[in-house]
Amino acid sequence: MSIVKKPNVKPANPNFSSGPCSKRPGFSLDALKDAPLGRSHRATIGKEKLEDTIVRTKSVLGIPEDYRVAIVPASDTGAVEMALWSLLGPRGVDIFQWESFGKGWVDDIKNQLKLDDVREFKAPYGQIPDFNQADFSRDIIFTWNGTTSGVRVPNGDWIAQDREGLTICDATSAVFAMDIAWGKIDVLTYSWQKVMGGEGAHGMLVLSPRAVERLESYTPPWPMPKIFRLTKNGKLIEGIFKGATINTPSMLCVEDALDGLKWAEEVGGLSGLITRSQANLKVIEDWVSQNNTFDFLAEDQATRSNTSVCLSITADWFQKLSAENKAKAAKRLVTILDTENAAYDIGSYRDAPAGLRIWCGATIEASDLQLLTPWLDWGLDQISSKFK
Numbered sequence: 001m002s003i004v005k006k007p008n009v010k011p012a013n014p015n016f017s018s019g020p021c022s023k024r025p026g027f028s029l030d031a032l033k034d035a036p037l038g039r040s041h042r043a044t045i046g047k048e049k050l051e052d053t054i055v056r057t058k059s060v061l062g063i064p065e066d067y068r069v070a071i072v073p074a075s076d077t078g079a080v081e082m083a084l085w086s087l088l089g090p091r092g093v094d095i096f097q098w099e100s101f102g103k104g105w106v107d108d109i110k111n112q113l114k115l116d117d118v119r120e121f122k123a124p125y126g127q128i129p130d131f132n133q134a135d136f137s138r139d140i141i142f143t144w145n146g147t148t149s150g151v152r153v154p155n156g157d158w159i160a161q162d163r164e165g166l167t168i169c170d171a172t173s174a175v176f177a178m179d180i181a182w183g184k185i186d187v188l189t190y191s192w193q194k195v196m197g198g199e200g201a202h203g204m205l206v207l208s209p210r211a212v213e214r215l216e217s218y219t220p221p222w223p224m225p226k227i228f229r230l231t232k233n234g235k236l237i238e239g240i241f242k243g244a245t246i247n248t249p250s251m252l253c254v255e256d257a258l259d260g261l262k263w264a265e266e267v268g269g270l271s272g273l274i275t276r277s278q279a280n281l282k283v284i285e286d287w288v289s290q291n292n293t294f295d296f297l298a299e300d301q302a303t304r305s306n307t308s309v310c311l312s313i314t315a316d317w318f319q320k321l322s323a324e325n326k327a328k329a330a331k332r333l334v335t336i337l338d339t340e341n342a343a344y345d346i347g348s349y350r351d352a353p354a355g356l357r358i359w360c361g362a363t364i365e366a367s368d369l370q371l372l373t374p375w376l377d378w379g380l381d382q383i384s385s386k387f388k
């Protein structure tokens with residue numbers, strides 16, 4: 001017997017996917033009407049758009065003046081792998097991972113690049129590894145926000161200012177939502193499709209002067225695909241960091257990225273975006289604190305993500321299910337909410353514990369999350385009778 005009344009109002013925008021994430025409020029294709037379609041990306045108009053994207057990115061994110069920013073192929077994965085392939089080798093590597101994507105970078109380093117001096121520090125879903133173990137004479141690799149566990153690093157305090165190795169950070173679901181300690185970061189990557197609700201396929205690569213120094217003084221022993229090449233004859237190809245991309249970008253996606261950045265400026269820049277995202281998380285926090293059927297997967301509040309908010313189902317009946325039935329029940333909940341057009345794509349990531357993942361980045365409206373929570377209560381109640 002169902003006891004929770006079906007809500008009668010749905011979120012105006014039910015897109016709560018963790019990537020590609022919701023477009024900004026008020027977005028329509030009309031916003032892309034100035035895209036120089038059918039024109040060369042190397043024509044003045046194309047180059048200007050690409051450079052404008054880099055300049056606005058630096059300004060919104062508060063990236064230090066002497067850091068370089070490039071638009072690169074293959075989304076965040078492309079940017080991360082370009083960095084790993086170009087920079088790793090001369091020093092030992094410490095890698096910190098606590099969810100699916102970080103684990104993928106370990107695989108790259110150990111099994112593809114076959115580096116042998118690698119120390120791996122890991123933690124299960126919901127937790128974070130012990131960063132005190134980092135040895136800053138080595139290269140350090142970590143993810144700022146673990147998108148599939150909803151666990152983030154609280155800050156960059158643990159990173160040595162006077163390090164010898166490089167810090168390489170996959171920040172794809174953190175930038176534009178969390179304060180990045182830029183002085184502590186040598187390489188940072190992300191993709192447009194995440195926090196800004198942009199399109200897939202393009203990655204962003206941010207390099208500190210120390211990372212550039214490494215690029216210019218070290219040649220990796222393995223073959224380097226053209227798509228990864230950042231130097232020529234031992235010198236950085238500066239044009240890449242001014243919008244002369246390695247290969248052809250989509251000017252439609254570039255226009256969309258620019259639209260996102262202009263919106264960010266309108267809502268108060270980085271602090272405006274962070275405020276929006278934190279207000280979104282607060283809606284979920286308030287709701288979780290008032291029920292005993294859902295809880296955060298992140299065990300420590302300081303590590304709780306304000307973008308990819310991952311929830312465990314803690315209802316007694318659910319806890320008693322086998323792992324297989326937990327996965328089935330969570331999937332059914334997600335399907336019910338999808339069918340009702342109340343929420344799309346809120347299932348936990350395929351490798352993560354069964355539960356929900358609700359995107360709370362800046363492009364989401366707090367009012368939509370407020371309308372979503374009664375649907376979560378209703379949906380869970382609906383499926384409980386089938387599994388109890």
Ligand SMILES: Cc1ncc(COP(=O)(O)O)c(C=O)c1O
Nearest residue numbers: 019075076077101147170172191
């Ligand atoms: C932490 C993290 N790294 C890497 C990726 C891969 O990003 P992309 O598909 O943009 O290459 C994702 C995507 O969700 C992610 O969350």
